[in-house]
Amino acid sequence: MVEWLISAVPLFKALHIAGLSIWCAGLIALPLMLRHHDPAVSPEDYRIIRSGTHLTYTMVVTPAAVIAVIAGTWLIFLREVFVPWLFAKLFFVALLVVIHVWIGHSIVRIAEEPGEHRPPNPYLPLTGILLCALPILLLVLSKPDFGWIEFPDWLLEPRGGQLPFEVPSL
Numbered sequence: 750m751v752e753w754l755i756s757a758v759p760l761f762k763a764l765h766i767a768g769l770s771i772w773c774a775g776l777i778a779l780p781l782m783l784r785h786h787d788p789a790v791s792p793e794d795y796r797i798i799r800s801g802t803h804l805t806y807t808m809v810v811t812p813a814a815v816i817a818v819i820a821g822t823w824l825i826f827l828r829e830v831f832v833p834w835l836f837a838k839l840f841f842v843a844l845l846v847v848i849h850v851w852i853g854h855s856i857v858r859i860a861e862e863p864g865e866h867r868p869p870n871p872y873l874p875l876t877g878i879l880l881c882a883l884p885i886l887l888l889v890l891s892k893p894d895f896g897w898i899e900f901p902d903w904l905l906e907p908r909g910g911q912l913p914f915e916v917p918s919l
């Protein structure tokens with residue numbers, strides 16, 4: 750592995766943590782912002798609230814999620830953590846992505862059906878986010894062994910498959 754890439758691990762980790770902090774904070778803020786999409790307010794206020802959630806989702810929360818995932822993917826290879834706790838963590842990250850898409854879907858429907866679409870009760874997405882983020886943090890900070898789980902051999906051994914092209918050595 751290239752030396753300078755290894756020494757950049759703290760940088761990738763800082764980027765990862767900055768990205769996921771903004772991502773999770775945004776996922777908590779958006780359902781609370783969506784709650785204020787009340788068609789009873791004046792059209793001008795409604796337009797301001799709607800563009801607020803739209804811009805927060807597209808310009809802040811989604812880019813932060815992309816940065817967190819890209820930096821996290823680099824960390825898998827740089828830190829060589831091909832271990833069960835990481836796979837368990839990725840399961841909860843996948844659920845977090847589903848909630849991210851759900852919130853985005855609600856923002857789009859509010860724009861396309863103004864006054865008709867009612868956003869979800871904020872407690873639902875907020876509970877889902879906490880039920881994903883807390884196990885992720887527990888897994889990543891305690892890095893449990895999971896050695897007691899018996900995995901089948903085909904999951905633990907290289908299968909000898911070859912890429913259909915030559916990989917230049919770094």
Ligand code: HEM
Nearest residue numbers: 769773817818821822824825828830842882885886889890
């Ligand atoms: C696809 C998404 C993600 C991937 C691929 C990923 C992968 C990784 C990897 C490989 C590490 C380094 C572990 C080590 O150095 O031993 C890491 C660190 C970390 N991740 Fe993620 N992660 C992702 C998303 C998240 C999310 C959503 C959270 C929190 C809600 C999170 C929280 C953390 C924290 C707190 C650390 C620092 C842990 C430490 O240095 O001890 N990650 N992540």
